[in-house]
Amino acid sequence: MNASSTLVTSRPDRSLTVTDRVARGLGWFSLALGAAEILAPGRLGRALGLEGKERLLQAYGGREIGAGVWALSDTPAPAIWARVAGDLVDLATLAAGLRGADDEQKRNNLVALAAVGGITLVDLLTALSLTAEQSERRGDTGRDYSDRSGFPRGVEQARGLAGQQAVPVDFQVTATAERREEALEPA
Amino acid sequence: MKALVWHGKQDIRHETVPDPAIEAPRDAIIKVTSCAICGSDLHLFHNCIPAMKPGDIVGHEMMGEVVETGSAVTNLRKGERVVIPFTINCDECDQCRRGNYSLCERSNRNGELADKVFGHRTAGLFGYTHLTGGYAGGQAEYLRVPFADSTHIKVPDGMTDEQALFLGDIFPTGWQAAIQADIQPTDTVAIWGAGPVGQMAIRSAILLGAKQVICIDRLPERLSMAEAGGAVPINFEDESVLERLNELTDNRGPDKCIDCVGLEAHASQHIDSMIDRVKQATLMESDRPHVLREMIYVCRGGGVLSIPGVYGGLVDKIPFGMAMNKGLTFRMGQTHVRRWTADLTRRIAEGQIDPSFVITHTAKLEEGPGMYRVFEQKQDSCIKVVLKPN
Incomplete structure (x- = not known):
């Protein structure tokens, strides 16, 4: 079978697709953001009008770290979908922070909303692309190889052809009846 | 020459690399005619095996024709078809004399590193971690074979690449x-x-x-x-x-x-x-x-x-x-390949078994990076990929 038609990368001479690279970038971004949320929730909260919600920010940081680790694994699609869901939660939280914020906090908050909106779009496109690639990769599975015994004269003709003598002495570990008899023979 | 080169997790590329050359009297250069992607290549692909370096040429199931030999190689001649075992063995050290070829004490050129990590060194392997020597692998147009006078399996006349290739590993x-x-x-x-x-x-x-x-x-x-x-x-x-x-x-x-x-x-x-x-x-x-x-x-x-x-x-x-x-x-343990190959070659020649049954995909070397993904994802009912470099 020629495999040309089944290649799944955008460039057959490279195993990583552009989408894979973007997903990795998002993974590293998640780790960095998560670390910032966990380590500096007070500064972030003050800047975004989310004072008093430091614990919530730290929880979001944990979520980001989890998504980041997963996105850097060899199955990143679920992690990127998790990021999309997380982005929506972030947008809702930021929007809630607009209430009662002073002018500077509102400015910061709007910048953050725009940034998260942009990231959400990248996450969504990446998740859709990864999912599409995965279903393309799944392709034709479950083919029947029941005609491939590997034994030109059939399985039953092959059974035992090599026999016990194929096992060298230094590989013998089983206490067979013959070996046991020999081993337990009185000296 | 062209080869498949490891650059990191899930990142294999088909690239131009320097041609291999004879470096020691017991070396040979092989023109690779067939090579395969092994399940353990996927462990490297997923970066599960430590001590790989970007730029490493991968692949440890390969066969081809001898194109050049070092001065001490007297049992191989140009044009001979050989399968190369993935474990490099000197045939002279105590472990080789015991038949423990995958524990050869001389073929791992990073033996001191392996001594520290494993306690005691194991054999050099092609296309694998630097803990096992970091030797260039055989998913390439050409391959340098160290200790070539003992690290080869001659292919009998009439045996196809597809029948013989898997004598090197699986x-x-x-x-x-x-x-x-x-x-x-x-x-x-x-x-x-x-x-x-x-x-x-x-x-x-x-x-x-x-x-x-x-x-x-x-x-x-x-x-x-x-x-x-x-x-x-x-x-x-x-x-x-x-x-x-x-x-x-x-x-x-x-x-x-x-x-x-x-x-x-x-x-x-x-x-x-x-x-x-x-x-x-x-x-x-x-x-x-x-x-x-x-x-x-x-x-x-x-x-x-x-x-x-x-x-x-x-x-x-x-x-x-x-x-x-x-x-x-x-x-x-890793396989003491040469310990078994005379017997297995005979069984193939006698028609007891034909290992080519396992091949489900054949592709050009340049398609190799994509085939890693096909094999990894089990796409298209893929079980075994053979690549043709030349």
């Missing part, structure tokens, strides 16, 4: 797995993993006369090939492995268990396999040993566990007390 690996289990005519042998090594282990167990061979996997195409080779298939996504194995052995458990899966066991519905997945992703565990745990649990007391599947580092929650109390024997 056939002797499956064979050694079965030999290590010391199979008796009364034995039930359970084999985890119906990938290429699992398929070879099934055929080997049949040739060695096992009463019953059972194979555990989840992919229907792989199980259909396993069944064709004489195994009773168990799909672990459809049925309980433990219940089914006990049912097939009158509740005694298999006498011999063979792990052809290794460090990347699939995360199934078993909680331990899910935890392993998370721990591996978060660098808390290097290997996912679900199959080892299952084998220890289900194996008959006094039985043998044979482990050709590759493990790279640390495994957690191995029920060693269970293994101790059941008196299990563990046999494992």
